[in-house]
Amino acid sequence: MGLAGFFTITRPANSFVAGLAAVVAYLIATGTLVPGVILLMAVVTLITAAGNVINDYFDAEIDAINRPERPLPSGTVSRNAALVYAGVLFFLGILLSGFTSPLCLVIALFNAVLLVAYAARLKSTPFFGNVAVSYLAASIFLFGGALAGGDRLLDMLPLVVITFLAMLARELLKDAEDIEGDRAGGADTLPIRIGVRKTALLAFIFTVAAIAASMLPWFWWGAWYLLGIALVDIVIIVAAVRALGCTDPARLKAAGSTNLLKIGMFASLVVFTLSAVYL
Numbered sequence: 001m002g003l004a005g006f007f008t009i010t011r012p013a014n015s016f017v018a019g020l021a022a023v024v025a026y027l028i029a030t031g032t033l034v035p036g037v038i039l040l041m042a043v044v045t046l047i048t049a050a051g052n053v054i055n056d057y058f059d060a061e062i063d064a065i066n067r068p069e070r071p072l073p074s075g076t077v078s079r080n081a082a083l084v085y086a087g088v089l090f091f092l093g094i095l096l097s098g099f100t101s102p103l104c105l106v107i108a109l110f111n112a113v114l115l116v117a118y119a120a121r122l123k124s125t126p127f128f129g130n131v132a133v134s135y136l137a138a139s140i141f142l143f144g145g146a147l148a149g150g151d152r153l154l155d156m157l158p159l160v161v162i163t164f165l166a167m168l169a170r171e172l173l174k175d176a177e178d179i180e181g182d183r184a185g186g187a188d189t190l191p192i193r194i195g196v197r198k199t200a201l202l203a204f205i206f207t208v209a210a211i212a213a214s215m216l217p218w219f220w221w222g223a224w225y226l227l228g229i230a231l232v233d234i235v236i237i238v239a240a241v242r243a244l245g246c247t248d249p250a251r252l253k254a255a256g257s258t259n260l261l262k263i264g265m266f267a268s269l270v271v272f273t274l275s276a277v278y279l
Contacts, residue, residue, distance in 0.1 A: 005076030010049035019045030025144025046093030051115035103146035165210035207240035
């Protein structure tokens with residue numbers, strides 16, 4: 001076993017971006033930054049890293065076939081070491097959250113439990129696994145609002161809802177793209193049960209709901225926000241409409257809906273940030 005394996009198994013780039021997003025979330029919540037956001041960034045980075053490690057722990061047998069180069073199947077990290085490592089990372093993240101705010105501590109504890117539950121069981125549960133992933137992505141905004149205080153946390157709820165709904169639509173479409181591989185691997189996903197067409201329709205419904213929710217911040221950010229988010233919403237609705245005409249995974253992949261949704265979600269984060277700072 002080597003140190004490189006313990007670094008790689010945390011998906012460092014993914015974990016760092018999650019931590020950075022928490023800083024951006026605080027900026028959106030308050031329009032400014034304080035030294036405490038560094039601590040918040042560390043909390044989110046550590047808990048995200050722990051979630052990645054525990055996910056690999058439970059996926060060790062699958063990764064031995066599909067991703068043999070990963071630390072566990074390649075032998076650079078043992079399963080027992082990964083389990084202990086995940087526990088240490090979770091402990092450090094939760095410990096540091098105690099120095100931020102009580103609300104951050106509660107969210108950190110809940111997310112840690114959810115990450116373990118997702119890796120152990122929810123991942124293989126149709127739809128509920130998608131809901132868990134979507135919440136975890138949206139919870140970044142909860143961390144930002146929680147550090148700023150209870151009132152700010154409430155202010156962030158519309159952004160949490162927007163992100164959750166858009167992410168849920170994308171997660172469903174990603175599963176629909178992966179039907180063939182998931183079925184061959186014995187996975188049980190919602191698209192396997194209901195098919196690509198119905199999944200695309202459900203994703204479209206969640207996308208429309210996300211767009212409707214994106215109108216709410218207009219009440220405090222005004223017309224310039226509305227203009228910016230309208231441009232983003234066009235990209236998102238185009239992505240969802242493209243998926244509607246697809247009847248099989250190959251056509252869905254060719255439509256590029258999941259990539260467009262990813263672009264739209266990143267663009268919405270830019271609009272939220274600029275609106276918080278300048279409007």
